[in-house]
Amino acid sequence: MADQTFARYVNERRILTQLRLQGAMPRAELARRLALTPATITNLVDNLASDALVIEQHARRGDGARRDVGRPGVDIALNPQGGFFLGAEIGVGLVRFALLDLALGVVDSETQRLATTISPTAAVEAIATYVEGLERRRRVKGRLRSVGITVPGLVRSDGHVVHLPILGWKDVNLRALAEAALSVPVFVENNAHAAAFGEVYTQPGLSTDAIIYLKLGTGCGGAAIINGRLMRGASGTGSEFGHLRIRTAGPRCSCGQEGCLETFVNIAALQRAYRPGEGYDTDGLSALPTRVAEAAARGDRDADAVMNGLAGHLITGLTTLVNIFNPGTIVLGGPMRPVLASRLDAIAEAVGAAIVPGMARPQIRLSTLGELECAVGAATIAHHRAFDVSNIEIGS
Numbered sequence: 001m002a003d004q005t006f007a008r009y010v011n012e013r014r015i016l017t018q019l020r021l022q023g024a025m026p027r028a029e030l031a032r033r034l035a036l037t038p039a040t041i042t043n044l045v046d047n048l049a050s051d052a053l054v055i056e057q058h059a060r061r062g063d064g065a066r067r068d069v070g071r072p073g074v075d076i077a078l079n080p081q082g083g084f085f086l087g088a089e090i091g092v093g094l095v096r097f098a099l100l101d102l103a104l105g106v107v108d109s110e111t112q113r114l115a116t117t118i119s120p121t122a123a124v125e126a127i128a129t130y131v132e133g134l135e136r137r138r139r140v141k142g143r144l145r146s147v148g149i150t151v152p153g154l155v156r157s158d159g160h161v162v163h164l165p166i167l168g169w170k171d172v173n174l175r176a177l178a179e180a181a182l183s184v185p186v187f188v189e190n191n192a193h194a195a196a197f198g199e200v201y202t203q204p205g206l207s208t209d210a211i212i213y214l215k216l217g218t219g220c221g222g223a224a225i226i227n228g229r230l231m232r233g234a235s236g237t238g239s240e241f242g243h244l245r246i247r248t249a250g251p252r253c254s255c256g257q258e259g260c261l262e263t264f265v266n267i268a269a270l271q272r273a274y275r276p277g278e279g280y281d282t283d284g285l286s287a288l289p290t291r292v293a294e295a296a297a298r299g300d301r302d303a304d305a306v307m308n309g310l311a312g313h314l315i316t317g318l319t320t321l322v323n324i325f326n327p328g329t330i331v332l333g334g335p336m337r338p339v340l341a342s343r344l345d346a347i348a349e350a351v352g353a354a355i356v357p358g359m360a361r362p363q364i365r366l367s368t369l370g371e372l373e374c375a376v377g378a379a380t381i382a383h384h385r386a387f388d389v390s391n392i393e394i395g396s
C-alpha cells in the first residue's frame with residue numbers, strides 16, 4: 001500500500017471511529033479533533049460518503065450551543081445502513097445471531113436450535129443459510145462487511161479452534177471453513193473473549209485499564225482487557241479463568257482436572273446442589289438458574305443456601321483474580337446471571353474483605369448485553385476489524 005493510500009485508509013478509519021465514539025459533528029470539528037486540514041477532511045468525507053459510510057444531517061444542537069458562523073449547521077454522521085456486521089455464537093444445541101449496523105445498532109437477532117453434537121461443517125452451513133437470508137433483504141444486500149463467530153472453547157489468534165470438548169471439536173480451522181462458505185471476511189473468537197470485547201466496545205465511556213469478565217453457564221469462560229487490549233497470551237488461548245484451581249479435589253472438569261472454579265459455579269454445579277434427584281433436559285437445565293433464583297426470592301431456603309454456596313466459590317476465584325489483575329470492573333455474564341444478580345453486593349463485599357489489604361475494590365456487575373453478549377461481541381469484533389481504530393484492541 002503506497003504511503004498516501006495508507007494515510008487515507010488510516011484517516012478514513014479515524015473519522016469513522018471519531019463519529020462512532022463522539023456522535024455526529026461538523027466537518028470543522030472533525031478537522032480540529034483529528035488535526036487535519038479542512039480540505040483534507042472534505043476530501044476524505046466525500047470519499048466515505050460515496051461509499052455510503054457517512055451522511056450529512058442537519059445539526060441538532062441546543063440554542064445555547066456554538067453555531068458555525070456563516071453556514072447552515074450540517075453535521076457528518078455515520079450512516080447506520082452503510083454496512084452490516086453479523087455475529088454468530090455457536091453454543092451447545094444452538095446458534096445465536098446478532099446483526100449490527102455501522103452505528104452498532106442491533107437490527108436483527110435470532111436463535112436457532114442445532115443438534116447438540118453438530119459438526120463444524122454443519123454449524124458453518126447454518127451460518128451460511130442465515131447469511132443467504134440476509135442477502136435477500138434489500139437493506140442488507142451487498143452490505144454485509146464481515147462475520148464474527150464465537151465458540152465455547154480454545155481459539156487461536158488465527159481463528160483456529162484448538163479444543164472444544166463440549167462439542168467434540170479438536171483442531172478445526174473454523175475461520176478457513178467459514179470463509180470458504182461465506183463471501184466476506186470471517187473472524188473466530190472464544191465466546192468469553194468476544195463477550196468482554198463487546199461489553200467495552202459498546203460502552204465507549206467505560207475505562208478499559210483493567211476489566212475482568214467471567215461468563216458462567218455450561219462452563220466458566222474468562223477474559224481480561226488490560227490497558228485497552230484483550231489479553232490473549234502467546235497464541236490467543238489465555239484467560240481461562242474457569243480453570244483456576246480453587247480446591248485440590250472436586251468434580252471432574254472439562255479440562256480433565258479436579259478442583260477447577262468452573263465445576264463449582266456452572267449450571268452443572270447448580271444442578272448437583274439443588275434437588276439433584278430431578279432429571280433435566282436441555283431446556284430444563286437452561287431454565288434452572290432462573291428457577292433457583294425465583295425459588296430463593298420466594299423464601300425457598302434450599303435455593304438460598306445453594307446460591308450462597310455458589311457465591312462462596314465465586315468469591316474464592318474472584319479474590320485471586322483481583323489480587324493478580326487489580327481490575328477496576330468485574331463483569332459477570334452468561335446464563336447464570338439470574339443466580340448472580342441478587343448476590344452481587346455480597347460478592348463484592350466478601351471479595352473486598354479478602355483481597356490484599358490496600359488493594360482497590362473493583363466494581364462487580366452483570367453484563368449489559370444479556371443473552372446476546374457473545375453474538376453481539378462477535379459482531380463488534382467484525383466491526384472493529386473492518387472499520388475502527390479506537391483504543392480498544394483485539395491483540396494478535
Ligand SMILES: [Zn+2]
Pocket residue numbers: 242243253254255256257260262
Ligand atoms: Zn478445568
